[in-house]
Amino acid sequence: MSAFEQGEVRADVIQEMRARANENADVTDLVEYLLETLGTSGEQALLPALVYFRAAFCLSLREVLPLREWLGGRDRSEIDSILIPGDAADQGAVAVKTTSRSVNLR
Numbered sequence: 001m002s003a004f005e006q007g008e009v010r011a012d013v014i015q016e017m018r019a020r021a022n023e024n025a026d027v028t029d030l031v032e033y034l035l036e037t038l039g040t041s042g043e044q045a046l047l048p049a050l051v052y053f054r055a056a057f058c059l060s061l062r063e064v065l066p067l068r069e070w071l072g073g074r075d076r077s078e079i080d081s082i083l084i085p086g087d088a089a090d091q092g093a094v095a096v097k098t099t100s101r102s103v104n105l106r
Contacts (some may be wrong), residue, residue, distance in 0.1 A: 009055055013037055017056040031067065045071050 016037075017030050025033075034052050035045050046068055053064045 009051060013052060014056045017052065021057070027067075028070075031071070 013034065017034065020030060020033060030053075031049055034049060035041055038048050040048055049067050049071060050061070050064050053059055053067060054061065
């Protein structure tokens with residue numbers, strides 16, 4: 001049984017995802033961290049990934065749904081829609097879209 005199946009969203013995991021994003025972790029790195037931490041994979045990975053990304057980065061369901069395609073086939077082009085260009089000062093950085101702020105990712 002994964003940690004997610006117990007029905008709890010762990011605050012420490014949310015905080016770590018945010019910290020890693022602030023340290024320029026890629027979306028794929030965040031997903032891998034999350035799944036490893038929760039002990040889930042395969043078909044059971046989708047719901048926890050959606051829930052945790054929404055909670056960690058204040059994303060809507062529509063904004064995180066591209067994770068569904070990436071988890072199913074590892075197609076990078078699908079998760080790129082989660083990303084937006086960062087500030088010009090970041091020179092090519094991207095940020096996770098949020099309603100209140102952006103978290104820079106490479």
